[in-house]
Amino acid sequence: xxRSPSMKISRFGLFGLLAPSVAIYTFIMIIPLxxxxxxxxxxxxxxxxxxxxxxxxxKLLLKDSLFWHSFKNNLIILAxxxxxxxxxxxxxxxxxxxxxxxxxxFHRTVIFFPVVLSAVVVGFVWQMIxxxxxxxxxxxxxxxxxxxxxxxxxxxxxxxxxSVTLPLIWQYLGIPLMIFVSAVHGIxxxxxxxxxxxxxxxxxxxIYITFPLIYDTIKVVMMLSISSNMLVFSHIYVMTxxxxxxxxMVLAQxxxxxSFGSMQLGYGSAVTIGMFIVSFGxxxxxxxxxxxxN
Amino acid sequence: MxxxxxxxxxxxxxxxxxxxxxxxxxxxxxxxxxxxxxxTKDEFMLNSVSLPHQLxxxxxxxxxxxxxxxxxxxxxxxxSAVTVIVVVVLSFCTAYALSRFxxxxxxxxxxxxxxxxxxxxxxxxxxLFLQFKQLGMYDKxxxxxxxxxxxxxxxxxxxxxxxxxxxxxxxxxxxHMDGASTFYTMTRxxxxxxxxxxxTVIILSFLDTWNEFPFSxxxxxxxxxxxxxxxxxxxxxxxTSDYTTxxxxxVLSILPVMAVYLAFYKNIIQGMTAGAVKG
Numbered sequence: 001x002x003r004s005p006s007m008k009i010s011r012f013g014l015f016g017l018l019a020p021s022v023a024i025y026t027f028i029m030i031i032p033l034x035x036x037x038x039x040x041x042x043x044x045x046x047x048x049x050x051x052x053x054x055x056x057x058x059k060l061l062l063k064d065s066l067f068w069h070s071f072k073n074n075l076i077i078l079a080x081x082x083x084x085x086x087x088x089x090x091x092x093x094x095x096x097x098x099x100x101x102x103x104x105x106f107h108r109t110v111i112f113f114p115v116v117l118s119a120v121v122v123g124f125v126w127q128m129i130x131x132x133x134x135x136x137x138x139x140x141x142x143x144x145x146x147x148x149x150x151x152x153x154x155x156x157x158x159x160x161x162x163s164v165t166l167p168l169i170w171q172y173l174g175i176p177l178m179i180f181v182s183a184v185h186g187i188x189x190x191x192x193x194x195x196x197x198x199x200x201x202x203x204x205x206x207i208y209i210t211f212p213l214i215y216d217t218i219k220v221v222m223m224l225s226i227s228s229n230m231l232v233f234s235h236i237y238v239m240t241x242x243x244x245x246x247x248x249m250v251l252a253q254x255x256x257x258x259s260f261g262s263m264q265l266g267y268g269s270a271v272t273i274g275m276f277i278v279s280f281g282x283x284x285x286x287x288x289x290x291x292x293x294n
Numbered sequence: 295m296x297x298x299x300x301x302x303x304x305x306x307x308x309x310x311x312x313x314x315x316x317x318x319x320x321x322x323x324x325x326x327x328x329x330x331x332x333x334t335k336d337e338f339m340l341n342s343v344s345l346p347h348q349l350x351x352x353x354x355x356x357x358x359x360x361x362x363x364x365x366x367x368x369x370x371x372x373x374s375a376v377t378v379i380v381v382v383v384l385s386f387c388t389a390y391a392l393s394r395f396x397x398x399x400x401x402x403x404x405x406x407x408x409x410x411x412x413x414x415x416x417x418x419x420x421x422l423f424l425q426f427k428q429l430g431m432y433d434k435x436x437x438x439x440x441x442x443x444x445x446x447x448x449x450x451x452x453x454x455x456x457x458x459x460x461x462x463x464x465x466x467x468x469x470h471m472d473g474a475s476t477f478y479t480m481t482r483x484x485x486x487x488x489x490x491x492x493x494t495v496i497i498l499s500f501l502d503t504w505n506e507f508p509f510s511x512x513x514x515x516x517x518x519x520x521x522x523x524x525x526x527x528x529x530x531x532x533x534t535s536d537y538t539t540x541x542x543x544x545v546l547s548i549l550p551v552m553a554v555y556l557a558f559y560k561n562i563i564q565g566m567t568a569g570a571v572k573g
Binding site: 022095113134139173 | 305306309310313314317318320321322323324326327338339342343384385387388390391392394395397403406407410413414416417418419420421422423424425440441443444445447448451476477501504505506507508512522523524526527530537540541544547548551554555559562563566567
């Protein structure tokens with residue numbers, strides 16, 4: 001607003017409007033955040049003694065193989081999600097653009113639906129899908145005669161990471177899809193009409209016209225995906241708890257386990273902050289790479 | 295009909311068929327849970343994919359009453375209702391003050407809230423747990439409300455602030471000339487204008503609160519204070535092999551979300567994806 005608002009309000013009125021929000025917000029979000037930094041510099045285990053140990057927790061973190069193992073798992077989940085979910089979303093976006101597609105409203109409502117479900121319910125649903133004796137996955141494999149590919153989907157350390165990634169891809173497919181679709185709607189129709197006249201159709205149109213024009217949007221969506229995948233917790237907590245062993249351990253699960261499983265509150269805080277630092281690092285790295293490519 | 299036209303029709307038909315199969319496959323896991331929850335345990339054990347022979351709601355009774363899912367249901371409902379109301383009131387008041395008045399520190403307060411959207415809430419769990427323990431606020435009926443409200447504040451403040459800015463200032467001035475108080479202008483004139491934004495805020499805050507898991511897991515331990523997602527994990531521990539009852543419990547916990555989604559899916563999809571596309 002360029003001109004100065006002429007409305008007047010008493011100091012008391014202004015205070016009444018702002019104070020409750022500022023107070024609760026400060027108490028719940030800002031103070032704990034500051035405390036978290038402080039705790040990460042102590043050796044607190046929940047008891048009465050709490051010694052300031054400087055950066056020792058962070059030195060330990062650098063050598064903590066489980067932390068880096070969890071980080072690697074996060075990266076694998078992230079890479080799979082970026083490639084499969086984004087790829088699928090882009091493919092579906094090109095389908096949504098097609099005039100031949102009927103029932104668009106139905107498709108979009110159905111594909112987006114899992115997004116609104118709670119992560120816990122999704123975790124349980126997929127645990128049942130993967131169930132050895134009663135899960136639909138094995139039932140389907142059995143009915144098409146692929147008994148040999150039946151697995152203990154969540155109990156086999158070799159494949160568990162892929163099994164826990166699939167629900168994540170499935171649940172959040174609707175977000176990149178709907179963002180891409182609305183970005184495509186923003187592209188001028190003339191561009192498509194002209195390109196079609198020049199004989200550019202189907203996949204050519206998708207790759208040479210749609211993709212470059214929504215490239216900025218794709219970058220934003222990928223960044224959203226990075227930040228949510230680096231912090232994934234509830235799904236994995238429900239499906240495997242990081243197991244078997246530590247084969248599906250992710251950073252958030254590890255932070256939770258260190259803090260509440262073994263009450264290493266100081267170290268757990270350091271793990272949490274470490275998780276944010278590496279996530280932030282990945283985002284910065286991605287930003288850098290995406291710009292360079294442009 | 296000419297051959298190319300026929301071919302194209304067939305291609306279109308195939309394309310649409312493939313898309314329908316894909317969409318149905320996307321929603322099938324949930325559909326499977328819903329119809330299986332209406333089967334008896336034995337029926338499910340015999341064939342886990344078939345449709346129920348006869349609809350029966352015993353699993354629901356077992357989950358809701360015997361398994362005490364009702365207490366989580368009540369807790370989730372109360373937490374969501376209070377959170378949504380308080381979030382709307384607080385964020386509207388704050389946004390109104392930030393958008394309509396010029397005062398010292400206005401930009402600072404605005405930025406202060408907007409930064410909150412970037413704070414990863416997982417980082418708050420451990421320190422908040424300790425803070426609540428020390429202040430004797432752990433495991434009380436109001437314990438979850440505080441983080442639920444605070445975490446949800448930044449987005450509505452941002453939404454309302456930008457919405458109120460689009461409403462001409464002359465409206466407030468005219469009301470003022472006619473002798474309306476600030477409070478009257480805010481509640482009787484601006485509030486009704488903001489209805490679309492309020493609807494979005496209500497729906498999104500409800501979904502977030504209803505589905506929230508980590509805070510409820512860590513900050514309360516009384517069963518009657520726990521919300522549905524945590525209740526489900528407890529429930530799972532007790533009924534591990536009783537799949538159909540588990541499925542009934544899951545369906546119960548997603549019914550309100552499904553109802554809200556079916557009623558408002560347009561607002562929800564728009565609200566959750568807006569902002570990522572640069573105009």
